[in-house]
Amino acid sequence: MSLDPVVVAVVVGMAAVTYATKAGGLWVLGRVEVPERVETGLELLPGAIIVSIVGPELVDAGPPEWGAGAVVVAVMWRTGNVLLSLLGGVGAVLLLRTVT
C-alpha cells in the first residue's frame, strides 16, 4: 500500500496538534486557575464550529436535504443514537429526492 507524502505530512500535523491539546491540559491547566470565560469558550467551540459547517451547506441545499436534516435531528433528539439518526437521514434523503 502506498502513501502520499503530503497526506502523511498533513496527518502527522493533525496528530501533533491533537496530542498537544490532550497533553497541554494536563501540563498547563493544572498549574493555573482557568477563568470561567475561557472554560465556557472552549466548551462552546466544537458546537459553534459544527453549526458553521452545516449551516451554509444546508442553506445551499434543497427541500430533500432540509427534510432529511430534520429527520436526523428528531431521531437523534429522541434516541441519542448516531447510527439510527444516520439511517433515518439517509433513508429520508433518498425518499425525498425521488418525490421532489
Add this chain to the structure above:
Amino acid sequence: MTADAADSPRSPAASEGSAVRFSAEGVRDGFVECVPVAFGVAGYGIVFGMLARRAGLRVAEAALMSATVLAGAAQLLAIELWETPLPVVAVIGTTLVVNLRYVLMGAALRPWFEGLSPAKAYGSVFFIADENWALTMGELTSGSRQGAYLLGSGLAVWAAWVLATVVGAVAGGLIGDPARYGLDFVLTAVFLAIAVGLWEGRSTLLPWLTALVVAVLSARYLPGRWYILLGGVAGCLVGVARVGE
C-alpha cells in the same frame, strides 16, 4: 507507585494523586468495561472510513489518520475540507480549534495523573477520546485508584476506531456513485447528530445562531473555508461575553 500508597484507605482529597496505581489490572478493567462503548465507536468509525475513501484518501491513509489522530469530530472535519490541492493550513488549523476542548479534559485528569510518572501520564493522555474519557472520569471520581483505566479503555476505543476505519474505507471503495445511496448526505447528517449531542439548552441558542449567521454570510462573501472558523469563533465569543451576566 508503591504498594503502601495504593493501600492507604480513603486518603483525603488533597493526596488523591499520590494514591493512584498503574497496573495491568487497571488496563484490563478499563478495556473490558469500555468494550460496549467501543462497539458504538466502531459504527462511527465505519462511517468515517467510507467518507474518507470518498474524499480521496487511500485505505492506508485513512487508517493512519485514525491510528495517530484519534479524534472523531476533527477527523470528519478534515474529510469535509479534503480536496486537491490539500488545504494544509485549514485542515490542521481546524483540527486544532475543534480539539481545544481536550485541553479541559486533560486538565480534569490532573488530580490523579500528577501522581504518575511522566511517561505513564503523558502516554495515557494520547488515548483521550470523548467516550473513554467520560468513563475514566466516572471511574476515578467514584474513588477508584486505577490510573491505568484511561489507557485500558483508550486501547479498546483505539482498536475499534482503527479497525472500523479500515472496514469502512474498504467498503467505501467498492461503492459506485455515492449520491445513488444517499451517501453524499451522510457527512451533513453526522454533523447534525453531533450538534444535537452538544446542545445544552437555551444557553447554546445565541452562540449557535450567531455562528450560523456569521458562517452563512462569510461563506457567501469570502473565499475558501474561512467561514467555518469565523462562524465558530464568533459563536464562541458571544457565549463568552454572556458569562457572568
